Amino acid sequence: MRRSRWVLAVLTATTLAVTMTAPAAVAAKPKTIPIQLLALNDFHGNLEPPQGSSGSITAIDPSGATVAVPAGGAAYLATHLARARATNPNTLTVAAGDLIGGSPLLSAAFRDEPSILALKAMGLGDSSVGNHEFDEGSAELKRINWGGCHPVDGCFDPPRRYPGATFYLAANVLENRTKLPVLPPVSVRNVGGARIGFIGMTLEDTPSVVTAAGVAGLTFLDEVRTANQYAKLLRVAGVEAIVVLVHEGGTPASQVYDYDCDANGPGSGLTGPIVDIAKGLDPSIDLVVSAHTHQSYVCTIPDPAGKPRLVTQASAFGKLYTDIDAAYDRRTRDFVRSSITAKNVIVTRDVTPDPTVAGIVAKYQGLIGPIANRPVGYIAGTILGRGGSTPERPLGDVIADSQLAATSPAATGGAQLALMNTGGIRADLVYPASGTEGDGVVTYGEAFAVQPFNNNLVTLDYTGAQLLTVLQQQFTGVNAASPRYLQISANVKWTADLSKTGADRVVADSITIDGQPLDLAATYRVTVNNFLAGGGDGYLELANGTNPLVGQLDIDAFVAYLTANTSTSNPLTPPPLTRIAFL
Known part of the structure; x- marks a missing residue:
């Protein structure tokens, strides 16, 4: 595809995805804007608190003992995100794919529409696709993203047309027929006066982990080349603060959720495909939110220029979220890389469940209950x-x-x-x-x-x-x-x-x-x-x-x-x- 067509695709996606949040009026603007990103991954339709090992996080208690902390549940996750969001008006919620697919019955029976509705109610704004977003093929993924009733099952909630996710990004997934991305490749968000670009991708090896029917008619491109290409185009469009949401990951040396990945040197505690991907991403990319391996980590992997860059992942099933803080420089229109910090936070069940999300869950529980409880x-x-x-x-x-x-x-x-x-x-x-x-x-x-x-x-x-x-x-x-x-x-x-x-x-x-x-x-x-x-x-x-x-x-x-x-x-x-x- 000629460069002009790539630019058109980026600018089109940018136009569709920009949301405006008016900055608070101040007498003199500070040099930087505090930005908070709340990141999820691999939710897999876990609306109810997951059970067994799928519903706990490994932590260290005050005595130094390893303990399993019960975690997860959509209504609890919504409460935790709302509380974090309340600390900074300049907050965006993002994800790195596999939000649906491989889901429990409560979500799967309704084609994962309840999970999308719950995630939208939580304020999710942008997410990469993951391999499981392709389980039912590209046509169903488009419906999930853009809305409408299922072509066979019809409308699960007839009075209300399913509105669609509208948050999925797929920069490295091309339709063979058009040679264009199957979904928007990027999103640009304006929050508090800061313009932030997000590039969403799934792993290039998606065809090896999804049925042939699910990926029919699609081509999956190299993650590094794709991200670097779109980072360049975002900068042409005047966007300097760039985040990659990629559905590929690694394995940390410890299963403790807040393990110090950099204890023995930057990135020393992480192995797997995401390490090589991160090392190859253009230095203009400021942060990498990863997924796929269902692990918890916050690691520093140097970019090709040798500059430290954070790579994060927040376990799976809604048991954790990553709280990322950064300063956005008004003059350079970019993140101050040295200011970016991140930590994974356990979604404990000792908070009041969010009533809106709890209501969504209860509604579909009532519909599926007789089947699920047999x-x-x-x-x-x-x-x-x-x-x-x-x-x-x-x-x-x-x-x-x-x-x-x-x-x-x-x-x-x-x-x-x-x-x-x-x-x-x-x-x-x-x-x-x-x-x-x-x-x-x-x-x-x-x-x-x-x-x-x-x-x-x-x-x-x-x-x-x-x-x-x-x-x-x-x-x-x-x-x-x-x-x-x-x-x-x-x-x-x-x-x-x-x-x-x-x-x-x-x-x-x-x-x-x-x-x-x-x-x-x-x-x-x-x-x-x-x-x-x-x-x-x-x-x-x-x-x-x-x-x-x-x-x-x-x-x-x-x-x-x-x-x-x-x-x-x-x-x-x-x-x-x-x-x-x-x-």
Whole structure:
């Protein structure tokens, strides 16, 4: 695209996104304007307080002990943001994507519209898209952003037309047909006399973590080149204070939410893709708000000119927000970089819930209650999924077993084993349950929180050699830097040699199915979800299966398994982690 068209796109987005806040009248204007940014990420439709490990933040108490602090809940988050906003009239609330998608039933059942309404009520002004914003494809993302009723489900609140988010930015996502960004690339906000530009992006590797249908017709560009290009154009438009909202992240050395990332030198406590991205972003960019890895950090990563620049992330699910303060120089029209400070703040539940957001939540709770509260199973203890820290997750074992049970009959696939991606497990099954249904009861809403994507199960043919390649891909390609372990059904065993690297970590002659060594020449019927069947999460060999049979939804298989195999007298216990052995 010619430079003039890029400028037009930027100026168009700028015109659409500018909001005016009149500065207070003063006799003599100070040299700088105090600016506050409140930043969120990875909300994932968690309107209700998330439960289990998904609903707590790791902190250090006054005695020095590590504690888990209950956190999150949209109405509590709204109160905390309002209180922070009250300390500075020059405040903007921003986010870095995955605000929807992978959501609990309360939000997902209504196409995540309740979450958008709640976030708008909280004052969210700009957000990058994340990979999960593309779960339902670009047409649905446009509807979510610009408003209107769902083309199939219609209007969930007929008296009121869904207004749309209007806050999403997608600088590095182009529509193949037009070669233009699928949504506005930038926003410029005027607050208290300061003009601040925001560039919103998702990770370039979004196609590897979203179904092919979700990203059809789109091209995802390099984050650094895109941000630098738009930073230059913003400066041409007279905007010097620039913030990048990017849905990519890193991993801090400590899980304590306020860990000093720079204790051993700038950025020494952070690893992952965001580090290289931050190092490559143009020095004119003043701040990076990141996401995707569901971590908490405030780190200093030097820009290409060697100047310190903050990179932040606020965990996930609305459990934290990042409070960022900066001085805006009226003369240079830019942030004073040395003035920028940030801290992550826990969204505690000891405050009065915001009545407006609480009302939104209550409204949709009333609509979905009869479905969400239906008992579907029983557990004897907490079964960790999302909150597990081991490569093999107890809940991953249960899910894989449920998928094999659903597809092992000849009529539904004739599956001999099942494989499940860890990233598709979105919650834990918590005991005792937090609701009113009684200890150990699993409701449909709780089960849906674990498996919220409505993926179809697909049973395909693979040779033993292909299965070996699939297991090796846990440690190669996009998974080389951070291995992604597959969850496996109970009849599969294999050993990982952690003294090796890459594909060599899989001990080939350790793999057994139903107690028999893997036969590289034999053909096996294998069940996966449709995301994995398309080669998602870097398991590219899974896209080469043959003779596919598409079956029921994964959530239906999970619920059916719990219902058939548990009762009040026979609750499900956390399975032992014996399917993957480690050298």
